[in-house]
Amino acid sequence: MAALLEVEDLHVTLETSRGPADAVRGVSFALERGETLGIVGESGCGKSMTALGLIGLLPERARTRGAVRLDGRDLLTMSEGELCGIRGNRIAMIFQEPMTSLNPVHPVGRQIAEPLMLHRGLNRAAAREEALRLLDRVGIPNPAARIDAYPHQMSGGQRQRVMIAIALSCNPDILLADEPTTALDVTIQGQILDLIRDLVDERGMSLILISHALGVIAENTRRMLVMYGGRVVESGPVGEVFGRMAHPYTRGLFAAIPRLGDGRARDRARPLATITGTVPELADMPPGCAFAPRCDLAVDACRLAQPPLLSIGHDHVAACIRTDHTVGVPA
Amino acid sequence: MLSVRDLTRHFTLPREGLTAPPRHVYALNGVSFDLAAGRSLGIVGESGCGKSTLARIVMALDKPTAGRVELLGEDIAGLDARQLRARRRHFQMVFQDPYGSLDPRQQVGRIVGEPLDVLEPTSKAERRQRIAEALASVGLRPTDADKYPHEFSGGQRQRIAIARALITRPSLIVADEPVSALDVSVQAQVLNLLQELQDRFGVAYLFISHDLAVVEYVCDEVAVMYLGRIVEQGPTGRVLSRPYHPYTQALLDAVPRAAADARPRKVLQGNVGSQIKVATGCPFADRCPRVEGRCHDSVPPLRVVEEGHLAACHLA
Secondary structure, eight states: OOOOOEEEEEEEEEEEEEEEEEEEEEEEEEEEETEEEEEOTTTSSSSSHHHHHHHOOTTOOOOOOOOETTTTEEGGGGHHHHHHHHHHTEEEEEEEEEHHHHHHHOHHHHHHHHHHHHOOOHHHHHHHHHHHHHHHHHTTTSSHHTTTTTTTOOHHHHHHEEEEEHHTTTTSEEEEESSTTSSOOOOHHHHHHHHHHHHHHHTOEEEEESSSHHHHHHHHOSEEEEETTTTTEEEEEEHHHSSSSOSSSHHHHHSSSSSSTOTTTTTTSOOOOOOOOOOOGGGGOSOOOOGGOOOTTHHHHHHHHHOOOOEETTEEEEEEGGGGGGGTTTT | EOOOOOEEEEEEOOOSSSSSSSOOEEEEEEEEEETTTTOOEEEEEOOTSSHHHHHHHHTSSSSSEEEEEETTEEEEEOOOHHHHHHHHGGEEEOOOOTTTSSSTTTHHHHHHHHHHHHHSSSOOHHHHHHHHHHHHTTTTTTTGGGGGGGGGOOOHHHHHHHHHHHHHHSSEEESSSTTTTTHHHHHHHHHHHHHHHHHHHOOOOOOOOEOOOHHHHHHHEEEEEEEEEEEEEEEEEHHHHSOHHHHHHHHHHSSOSSTTOOOOOOOOOOOOSSSOOOOOOOOTTOTTOOOHHHHSSSSSEEEEEETTTOOOOTOO
């Protein structure tokens, strides 16, 4: 049986003032029904552009290449009208900033009811009834009183709950969450991630969770992709990737996070591990491995050609030709 | 070197009616701490806990409703603008957003040299020399002085902001979330730089952050704030490994761990309470998993629970 969602060699090219920039450069993955997938990477790695590319929400003048198949139908070749029938219905998205992704001039109840009337054909009264039920499910206290509230009358966490209610309204097959908790306080972040996880379990939805935080990915998804310079540099089951980190970038990212209580605190003789240099500009990507200029293990071959994805273990691959120096070697 | 006593800041909200009394936002409700030269104190808390108000008052950008801020033995809250200007070279600030805090139309040399021009005008040659030194100390080249901010990445811009703070050779740098806008790989570079600069110049940091791991890495001491009060304070290692206050525990529990066997953990329910109401009891009582009757009756004082370790909890 084919996967629910198949992304094959997805390319996204943006028009910038410095000419065309390849934000996503050949990303492929498959998502099964009920599977949870995390995409992790730093700014400019193409993770958000991949997400927007999946549902046709890229900025104007962006071009896509490759295929994104939902149940075998390619979303990239669909008309805007056909896509509208899928967006918010079969694939729903939660954005980072709950203040700007909700409409400030409409009460939240109407915003939840909108997809219900549009996609499920409910009348106004039935949609309001359903919106109440959804608000209750996402944990808004006293939903009957809050359904007519405007977004500015709610806290950041509550607004994100409303976003989730909107995303859930049509029982989507895939929930796409792009940094859903980055703008929230840590204790609220935990609540929202719990809610997303419970809902995914309860409804058998697939989840694509995008985050810059390795911890968020580790706790909430079963498979993960690490992106760098518009490409997937490592992917596999979360336990496998954390257990046997293969790509030097994944290892560098992991080593650079200050971790609570690892005994390094105040030990100035041992500074935090860093990755030298910065993320490359999209418009002038190096020809070979995009990470080569920052990589301690890089050899000439790394700079000449893009390394292929090589198998590291069961369902675990990394785009690196030097993994004999990384896998199993303590960082 | 820095001594803050019973700092209180209330903001008055506009009246809602002609006869209604105006309401207040209780941003700070009696905050006290000391910071010694060359040491660093981390201030941790969620939005609305008053940590940014605290930073603004310590920087003398805002006046407290009550309380004292003593820097090098002088109450800076009582000084007038001219006296304050003469003292400003001793304390500088690094902001969160390295994009918004540098003027895009000024060259880096002018940005970094500006505190010098304003606070201690020097000869042209010395000015150039000091700018080059400041840039070198944060790992930038002297030639970078002729470039504009847009030519630099986020991490490099934060280095420029740090160079600007360092140029007057201050005793104290107030850093408000200095790395939270940076990517993980770059964040580590800036954190290492901050430590190195402290070792070299003996500058003290008041380091405001929501990230406990970053605070543990940078700070000798940490103060956890909740609704305008310090609820726990002490040496960083001890507070974060053996917290007494349930809120500190909850903050620690909420940090997602990047590990192969990561499991979701208990999370705190509810939201941070309103800053407009004054709680009669413990401000954390509404969300506290261990709440008891007495927690609603009186505000627990911040008291010593172990040597050098303070907590404001009836149960501690």
